[in-house]
Amino acid sequence: AGNQDKEDRISSLPDGILCNILSFLPFKYAVATCILSSRWKCVWTSLPNLCFDQARIMTDDSWNSFEKSVNMALLLSDSAINRFSLSSITRYNLSQLKFWVSSAISRNVRELELKIYNDCRPKLDNLNFGGIELPESIYTSKTLENLKLDLRFFIKAPPPGICFPSVKILDVLIYPTNKNLSERLFCNCPMLSSTAVEVAKSGWQFRHFNLTTMPKLEAFVLRMVKFFNFKWIEPHCAPQCLLIRVKKIEILSFGGQKDEMELVKYLLKNGEGLNRMMIVFTNSAPKKKLRQELLRLERGSTNCEVQFLLSLRFSTLRSFSGNFISLEVDF
Numbered sequence: 001a002g003n004q005d006k007e008d009r010i011s012s013l014p015d016g017i018l019c020n021i022l023s024f025l026p027f028k029y030a031v032a033t034c035i036l037s038s039r040w041k042c043v044w045t046s047l048p049n050l051c052f053d054q055a056r057i058m059t060d061d062s063w064n065s066f067e068k069s070v071n072m073a074l075l076l077s078d079s080a081i082n083r084f085s086l087s088s089i090t091r092y093n094l095s096q097l098k099f100w101v102s103s104a105i106s107r108n109v110r111e112l113e114l115k116i117y118n119d120c121r122p123k124l125d126n127l128n129f130g131g132i133e134l135p136e137s138i139y140t141s142k143t144l145e146n147l148k149l150d151l152r153f154f155i156k157a158p159p160p161g162i163c164f165p166s167v168k169i170l171d172v173l174i175y176p177t178n179k180n181l182s183e184r185l186f187c188n189c190p191m192l193s194s195t196a197v198e199v200a201k202s203g204w205q206f207r208h209f210n211l212t213t214m215p216k217l218e219a220f221v222l223r224m225v226k227f228f229n230f231k232w233i234e235p236h237c238a239p240q241c242l243l244i245r246v247k248k249i250e251i252l253s254f255g256g257q258k259d260e261m262e263l264v265k266y267l268l269k270n271g272e273g274l275n276r277m278m279i280v281f282t283n284s285a286p287k288k289k290l291r292q293e294l295l296r297l298e299r300g301s302t303n304c305e306v307q308f309l310l311s312l313r314f315s316t317l318r319s320f321s322g323n324f325i326s327l328e329v330d331f
Contacts, residue, residue: 011039015046023049026056027069045077050104051085067096074103083111083146098135105137111146112138132156139163145191149173157181162188168216169194188213218247232259238270243300246271250278256290265297272300280309 010018022030022044030044050073054066066088084104086097097116104112132155138144139158147164148171157180164170168191186192193216249267254260268277279294281287291308299306 011037015043018043019046019048023047027052027073031069031072046079047073047077048080048082049084050074050081051083053085053087054089055087070100074100078107081107081109083113084109085111085113085115087113087115094132098133102135102137105135105141105144108143109141110143112144113148113150115148115150116152134158140165142166145169147171155181157184160184160187162190164189164192166191168192186213190215192216193218216245218245232263232266234262234266242267242270243272246273247275248278249274249276250280252280253282254279254290255282255285256293261293264294268297268299268304268306270300271304274299274301274304276305276307278307278309 010021018040022033027047027050030047033040034042034044050070052066052070052073070086081104086100097114101112101114134155136159138147140162142165144164145166146169147167150171150173152173163185167189170189170192172185190213192214249271251260251264254264264277264279268274271277281290287308287310294306294308
């Protein structure tokens with residue numbers, strides 16, 4: 001057949017399928033399809049997944065290109081967003097970050113991921129120890145189900161009350177200015193089934209992570225970093241979810257200090273539904289001695305198996321699937 005008889009089958013596909021195809025491209029290439037024809041002119045504005053990584057922008061002025069792309073995606077469309085991801089390695093105006101997050105929340109985003117790395121961490125003396133305030137909408141959104149915050153700066157505690165009412169998966173690395181941040185983040189999360197938390201603060205205590213407010217908790221991972229002192233304060237009563245629902249526990253970077261041992265003792269004794277506890281030792285821990293002591297501890301579950309690894313060669317935080325809580329704490 002001649003060229004005039006050839007059919008453009010791709011362009012005849014529904015918008016939903018075209019958007020799904022474009023979602024696999026970097027944002028700038030997805031936008032570039034608007035010049036193909038009038039059919040493609042506005043397709044990119046309905047992209048359900050908006051992912052921006054400044055490190056992938058290979059230009060001398062990467063920040064301006066990054067900022068322009070994010071603003072274009074949020075200002076030139078009002079369609080619903082399924083996933084919104086930001087990864088930045090450059091210091092910038094945090095009011096811009098708040099605007100971007102608020103815009104994504106207003107468009108009913110379901111998955112939100114923010115990675116703001118070292119160069120973006122404000123100096124503590126410039127914050128008056130108060131921290132940066134994130135948009136309140138991030139804590140109250142009723143559509144947000146999956147949230148990942150890798151924020152290398154100090155943030156303020158959210159308002160008291162229900163936090164993350166619909167979030168099922170929560171993965172957080174934070175620099176809290178006081179214990180209120182950790183307590184309020186987990187004060188009342190009715191749908192939470194999976195969370196990874198790294199709290200980079202000396203003196204953080206396990207009680208700041210309130211298991212009683214997470215009725216869907218089934219497993220969690222706790223990472224302890226030896227550079228800070230871990231303090232264990234036993235709760236007045238064991239959380240119901242620990243007694244019944246928790247099936248898997250992993251403790252990473254275990255050094256065998258007194259408070260660490262007391263925590264493991266408590267978890268084993270009160271984990272009546274526990275099937276497995278995995279303990280990963282630090283390189284300097286007296287592994288043989290600790291292994292013998294840990295195996296002698298009382299277990300609340302007759303089905304509980306205690307396993308050991310000599311060292312952590314790779315992160316196991318994402319190794320679980322299903323309903324679990326992964327708690328990573330830098331003390």
